[in-house]
Amino acid sequence: MPSNQVYWETIPTFEPEQAALPKRTDIAVIGAGYTGLSVALHLARAGRQVVVFDAGGIGAGCSSRNGGMAGPSFHKLGSAGLMARYGEEKTLGILREGLLALDYFEDFVKQENIDCDLQMSGRFRGARTAADYESTARECQWLNTNLGLPYHMVSQVEQRSEIGSDFYKGGAVYHRDGGIHPRKLVLSLARLAIAAGVQIVTDCPVTGLRQNVSGTELETPKGNIHAKEVVVATNAYSDGRTPAMHRRVVQIRTAAVATEPLPAEVMASLSPKGRTLGESGRIFMWFRPTPDGKRFIFGGRIGKPGGDLATQHRAFSASVNRVFPQLESVAFSHIWSGDVAYTTDHSPHIGFEDGVWLAGGYCGSGVTRSLYFGMKLARKILQQKDADTAFDDLPFARVPFKPFSRSVAGWMTKWYAYQDARDLKQP
C-alpha cells in the first residue's frame, strides 16, 4: 500500500480474512470507503447478508487519504446560491441536514467507541480579502440566525490568536467543526462491519454488472455472485465498471503535503487553539495539525491539476510560504494525491439510479456526510420510515461530455486560480 501518506505510518495495516465468495447474497456493496462500509454495517445489523468489494484495500480511495476535517459541510453553493436555486424552505432543509449529519457522526463515533482522534476544536477560515471578510460575516450571521450555527468573527489584529499568519484580513471561527484521523476511522468502520457479519473482499474489483429479474449478477476476478440489491459506493474512484456513479461525477485531482515533525512551540504558533484551518477563495486550501500534533498538513487543488507529485510539491511550497513564511526552510516529508467527486449541481446525492443504490458526489466534503448517507441509504433499502433526506428529490444528473470532464475541470481550476490571484491585487 502507498507509504507516502502520513496517515499510514503509525497505523497497522488491517487485512480482513478472505473467505470464499458465496454464490448469492442479499446485498453487494462496491467500495470499502466510509460510504460503503457505513451502509454495509447498518444493513448487516438489520439482519441482511452483505458482501463488500474493493478494488484495493480498505479505504483505498479517498477514505484514508483525506484531510480529516469534519463539520456540517453545508453546501458548495452557500446559502445565497441555494436560495437563488431552490428557495427558502428547501435551502433550510438542505443546510439543516448538514447539522443532522454532523450530530449523527459525532454520536456514532462516541457510541461505537471509535478511536479516530475526533477533536471538535473548531475551524478558523481566513479571509483573503476585505470583501471576503464581509461576505463571510454576512453568511455566518445568516447561518446563526436561521440555524443557530455558533461562530465568531476574528479581526485582522486578533488573528494571531487563531493562526500563525498575518496573511489574512481576519476570518471566522466555526465552533462546530473539528478533525479526525481518516485512516483510523475507515479501519474502525471495517472492523465494526465485520463484527456485524459483513464479508469484505479486498483487491477484488467488480468488473461487470448484469441485471436480471431476480437481482444483479456481479462479475469479479474471484468469481461471480448474485445479489438482490447492489450499492455503488465508488464516489471519485468510479470508472466504466460502475457507470451509474461514473457518469454522474466529475473527478478532480487534489493533493496534500505533510511537513517533517516540527518543534512543539512551532506547532503551537501555527494553530494556537489546535483548530483546523482554511481560507476563502475559489480554490479551497486547507491546513491542520496531524492528529498526533507533530506535523502540519496542507492540502488543496493547487499546482498543475493532475500533474506529477514533484510539480505539486513545488506549488505547495509557494502556497505554504505565502501564508506561513516562517516555514520556508521546513521540508515536506510526505506528499500524496487523491480524487474528489463533483456533481453538476454542486450537491451530494443519494438514491436509486440505473438499477443500483448509490450515495456520493460529496464535492470534496464527505467525511461526515458519507457516514450519514450510508446510514440513510441502508434505511432506504430496508424501507424504513426515517430514510428521507433533503437531497432525495434533487436529480442526480449525468455529466455532459463526460470523457472531457477532467480536462474541463483542470481548465476551470486554472481560471479560478487566476481569479483568486487577481483578487489579492485589489486594494
Ligand SMILES: Cc1cc2nc3c(=O)[nH]c(=O)nc-3n(C[C@H](O)[C@H](O)[C@H](O)COP(=O)(O)OP(=O)(O)OC[C@H]3O[C@@H](n4cnc5c(N)ncnc54)[C@H](O)[C@@H]3O)c2cc1C
Ligand atoms: C486529498 C483529499 C482531502 C480530502 N479532505 C477532506 C476533508 O478534510 N473533509 C471532508 O469532509 N472530505 C474530504 N475529502 C473527501 C472525502 O475523503 C470523501 O468525500 C470520502 O472519503 C468519500 O468516501 P467514499 O466511501 O464515498 O469513497 P472512497 O473512500 O473514495 O471509496 C471508494 C472505493 O471504491 C473502490 N472502487 C472503485 N471502483 C471499484 C470497483 N469497480 N470494484 C470494487 N471497488 C471499487 C475504490 O477502490 C475505493 O476504495 C478529501 C478528499 C481528498 C482526495
